[in-house]
Amino acid sequence: MTATPSPAASARGTEVRLTDLTRVYAGSVRALDGFTLHMAPGEFVALLGPSGCGKTTALRLLAGLEDADGGTIEVGGKDVTSVPTNKRDMGMVFQAYSLFPHMTARQNVEFGLELRRQDKATRHQRAAEMLDLVGLSKQADRFAHQMSGGQQQRVALARALAIEPQVLLLDEPLSALDAKVRSQLRDEIRRIQLEVGTTTLFVTHDQEEALAVADRVGVMNAGRLEQLASPAELYKNPATPFVAEFVGLTNRLRCTVSGGVATVLGGSVPLLAGSAGDGPAVVLIRPEGVEISTAPAGSGSVAGASASVVSASFLGASGKIVARLDASAGGGGELVSVQVDNTDVTAYAPGDRVILSPRGDAALAVAVS
Amino acid sequence: MSTRHTERRKRAALRWGVIGLTLLFFFIPLYGMLEFTTRDLISGGRTGRVWTTLVDVGQVTDRYPALAEGFLASLALALFTVVVMLLLLVPTMTWVRLRLPGLTRTVEFICLLPLTVPAIVLVVGLTPIYAWVSYLLGEGTVWLGLAYVILVLPYAYRSLDAGLRAIDVKTLSEAARSLGASWLRVMWQIVLPNLRTAVLSASFLSVALVLGEFTIANLFSRKNLQVAMYELGKSDGQLSVAVGLASLVFAFVVLFAMSFVGRKEKS
Numbered sequence: 001m002t003a004t005p006s007p008a009a010s011a012r013g014t015e016v017r018l019t020d021l022t023r024v025y026a027g028s029v030r031a032l033d034g035f036t037l038h039m040a041p042g043e044f045v046a047l048l049g050p051s052g053c054g055k056t057t058a059l060r061l062l063a064g065l066e067d068a069d070g071g072t073i074e075v076g077g078k079d080v081t082s083v084p085t086n087k088r089d090m091g092m093v094f095q096a097y098s099l100f101p102h103m104t105a106r107q108n109v110e111f112g113l114e115l116r117r118q119d120k121a122t123r124h125q126r127a128a129e130m131l132d133l134v135g136l137s138k139q140a141d142r143f144a145h146q147m148s149g150g151q152q153q154r155v156a157l158a159r160a161l162a163i164e165p166q167v168l169l170l171d172e173p174l175s176a177l178d179a180k181v182r183s184q185l186r187d188e189i190r191r192i193q194l195e196v197g198t199t200t201l202f203v204t205h206d207q208e209e210a211l212a213v214a215d216r217v218g219v220m221n222a223g224r225l226e227q228l229a230s231p232a233e234l235y236k237n238p239a240t241p242f243v244a245e246f247v248g249l250t251n252r253l254r255c256t257v258s259g260g261v262a263t264v265l266g267g268s269v270p271l272l273a274g275s276a277g278d279g280p281a282v283v284l285i286r287p288e289g290v291e292i293s294t295a296p297a298g299s300g301s302v303a304g305a306s307a308s309v310v311s312a313s314f315l316g317a318s319g320k321i322v323a324r325l326d327a328s329a330g331g332g333g334e335l336v337s338v339q340v341d342n343t344d345v346t347a348y349a350p351g352d353r354v355i356l357s358p359r360g361d362a363a364l365a366v367a368v369s
Numbered sequence: 370m371s372t373r374h375t376e377r378r379k380r381a382a383l384r385w386g387v388i389g390l391t392l393l394f395f396f397i398p399l400y401g402m403l404e405f406t407t408r409d410l411i412s413g414g415r416t417g418r419v420w421t422t423l424v425d426v427g428q429v430t431d432r433y434p435a436l437a438e439g440f441l442a443s444l445a446l447a448l449f450t451v452v453v454m455l456l457l458l459v460p461t462m463t464w465v466r467l468r469l470p471g472l473t474r475t476v477e478f479i480c481l482l483p484l485t486v487p488a489i490v491l492v493v494g495l496t497p498i499y500a501w502v503s504y505l506l507g508e509g510t511v512w513l514g515l516a517y518v519i520l521v522l523p524y525a526y527r528s529l530d531a532g533l534r535a536i537d538v539k540t541l542s543e544a545a546r547s548l549g550a551s552w553l554r555v556m557w558q559i560v561l562p563n564l565r566t567a568v569l570s571a572s573f574l575s576v577a578l579v580l581g582e583f584t585i586a587n588l589f590s591r592k593n594l595q596v597a598m599y600e601l602g603k604s605d606g607q608l609s610v611a612v613g614l615a616s617l618v619f620a621f622v623v624l625f626a627m628s629f630v631g632r633k634e635k636s
Contacts, residue, residue: 065543085546096537098544102562112548156544163548 013042013199014076014166016062021071023057023223031057033223035071039167039201044193045228046202046210049220050246055203056171058220062201063169064088075166091160091198095172097152099144105131105155106140112163130158133192150181157189161196168193170202174209186213207247211235219243237272244284251290251336255283265290265305265336267358285358287339292321295353304357310335312348319345323354399614406611419611436612439597442510446593447579449514451572454525457518459568462529463560466538480526483519488584491516499589510591517579524578525571532567577620 016039023032031054039045047055060066062073064085073081080088091112099108109127118126131137134154144152153173160168170189174182190213193200204210210217211231218228219242227239238244245252255264257276262269262283269283295306307323321338336356340348348354409416422428430437458480465472483491495516502512538560545559546552561568583595594616602609 063543063547065546085543086549086551088547089549090547092544092547094540094544096540098537098540100541100545100559100563101536111545111550115549115554159544159548169547 013040013197015039015041015074016167016199016201017072017074018058018062019072019074021058021061021073022069023054023061023066024069030223032061032068032071035220035223035225037218037225037228039199042197042199044190044200044202044213044215046204046214046217047220048204048207048210048217048246051205053220054223055205055220057223059169059171059201059203062167063090063092089163089165090167090169091163091165092169092171093153093156093160093173095175097144097149097176098156099147099152099159101144104141104143105136105147105158108144108155109159109162112159116163126162127158130162131155133161133195134158134188148181149177150185153177153185154188157192161192161198165198168198168200170200172204174204175206182209189213211247217247219246221246241284249287249337250284251287252282252284253334253336255281257281257283265356265358266303269358287320287337289359290336290338291357291359292323292338292340292348293355293357294347295355304355307336307354307356309348309350309352309354311350312345314342314345316342318342321345321348321354323356325356399617402610402614406607406614408607410607419607422608423611423615433597433601433608435592436594436597436601439592439594442592443580443594445511446514446517447576449511450517450521450579451575453514453518454521454571454575455568458522458525458529458571459561459564460556462526462533463538463542463556466533467542477526477530480522482523484523488520489588491519492585492588495585495589510586510593513586513589513591513593514579516585517575517582520582520585521575521578524574528571528574529564529567532564532570535567536563573623576623580616580620 016037018035018037021032021035022030024030031052033054035054035058037045037058047058049055057066061068064080064083064087068081071081072079075088099105100111103111106124106127109130110123113123113126128137128140131140134157136151136154136158139147139151139155142151144155147155153176156173173189174185177185186209189202193213202210202214211234214231216228217231217234219226219234221242227234227243229237229239234243234247238247244250253264255262255269256279257263257271258278260271260275262271262275262281264283264285269285269289271283275281291304293304305325307325310322310324313320313322319340319342321340323336323338325334325336327333338356406419407415407417409418422432461476465476486494499512499516502515506512541559541563542555545555550558580594582593583599586593586596587599594612598609598612598616601612
């Protein structure tokens with residue numbers, strides 16, 4: 001995943017600028033509050049955030065399905081703020097299954113082409129290409145109720161792409177699918193997007209999904225963009241505590257801050273910019289930023305904080321140990337998640353005495369007062 | 370085990386008993402009508418005179434022009450009412466569901482209101498309006514359809530509402546809009562085809578109601594099938610009852626055809 005879209009993609013995509021967008025519901029609820037986003041041609045941007053943060057509203061405003069109360073929307077250099085939905089030339093895949101139930105997969109894909117007055121032969125050929133692109137050539141004559149959820153969303157994607165839209169809008173298209181299909185389709189969406197090079201806005205509340213497919217991820221909170229960065233940048237250098245907590249699993253531990261360094265788990269951790277000033281604070285540390293080792297027998301003192309294992313879970317590619325800090329360690333019984341190699345999980349059992357310490361390059365350390 | 374078996378048999382007997390009683394309730398009057406229309410009032414035996422007269426369209430038209438006129442007027446009224454009702458309700462209900470969900474209760478209340486207003490009261494209210502209708506559009510019976518649209522609103526609303534609830538109109542229309550469809554096309558190509566059963570059911574209920582309507586037509590001195598039957602009854606009671614029975618059978622046939630269409634679509 002790179003922050004810059006591939007040149008081939010850029011050549012075909014369209015630039016999108018959302019500037020200072022505001023949307024107010026029921027007179028007082030500000031779903032969007034000065035939302036600004038610039039998408040480069042061919043770029044794949046994911047909007048991530050908790051429910052009600054305004055991410056879907058931003059997408060619906062771009063689609064023209066709702067009207068903005070303020071701000072401007074530019075697509076390909078043209079102001080489309082007051083252009084109706086059906087004239088905006090955008091392909092959209094919805095969270096709910098949206099195939100027209102009375103049409104076959106092929107007819108669904110051909111619908112947008114028919115509206116563009118393309119002749120029958122061209123429509124047939126384009127629909128066949130698109131269904132082939134999403135791997136559903138054999139299901140062309142099936143109706144929605146004869147297809148699985150994943151297949152329906154693939155057809156919806158083919159239908160959205162068939163019209164060669166300026167922008168592809170994906171409104172949580174995977175949320176109704178089971179985990180395996182979701183991950184397959186997620187990768188497929190990325191492959192297809194790179195192939196066709198359409199500028200894409202993808203809305204999701206699933207951070208793994210966003211980090212896996214997007215060139216850049218925008219984290220939203222209370223109608224505003226908190227940070228827009230590449231997935232790696234977002235994970236390693238969150239701009240705000242909200243981003244730090246929302247992206248990735250994070251431990252919250254009490255600490256003392258002094259001169260940009262937090263003292264926690266018996267060690268020192270350099271803090272990221274924007275952290276709290278000197279004094280007592282709470283530090284956010286990722287599970288992979290904590291080291292764990294078995295406590296030595298006897299009473300010899302070791303650098304780190306002593307704790308007892310609460311649970312040890314095997315997660316497939318990795319493992320997770322949850323330990324409770326001893327009250328004497330200054331933590332007062334806080335729970336700490338530690339990421340370990342999957343082969344190390346069996347080395348720990350509930351009740352085992354362990355020593356926790358921060359890694360020198362703690363994956364994340366933001367102190368909040 | 371045997372107690373449970375006995376219980377089940379008792380319940381089955383009760384079920385069949387209720388069904389039997391219901392059928393009797395419906396069919397005894399129909400049998401009465403059939404018996405009356407086949408009675409030879411002079412010799413006391415049985416005769417098919419009334420029914421042979423009724424099936425001879427040419428003879429009916431010649432001898433009972435009012436009946437033919439009433440029948441045709443009722444058919445025209447049924448068609449007019451269905452068309453106006455669909456043009457009024459389908460876009461309105463779809464729009465309310467899509468854009469003005471807060472108005473759902475109000476629209477439902479307005480549509481169900483005619484149920485609570487007796488026809489005679491409705492006529493009192495409609496009289497001054499129909500004075501204008503007659504002045505502007507003429508005295509034609511077909512304009513009664515405007516009043517009938519109000520009468521059929523509660524039934525049509527219920528059918529269409531059930532149809533709209535069964536599909537995700539919002540997502541479907543937004544999908545169609547994003548692909549470039551105008552609102553007219555969304556209604557015609559996306560909403561209506563998916564409301565087919567609901568539209569058929571609303572249309573049938575409207576047809577059934579219009580074919581059986583008497584009060585408003587009579588009070589406005591317009592001639593529809595029911596008014597013609599009533600007038601015919603004054604001169605030939607047997608033929609009038611036969612026409613009534615035939616119109617009921619006609620309604621049953623339409624109902625059966627409708628349920629068949631609905632089932633075929635589901636499969």
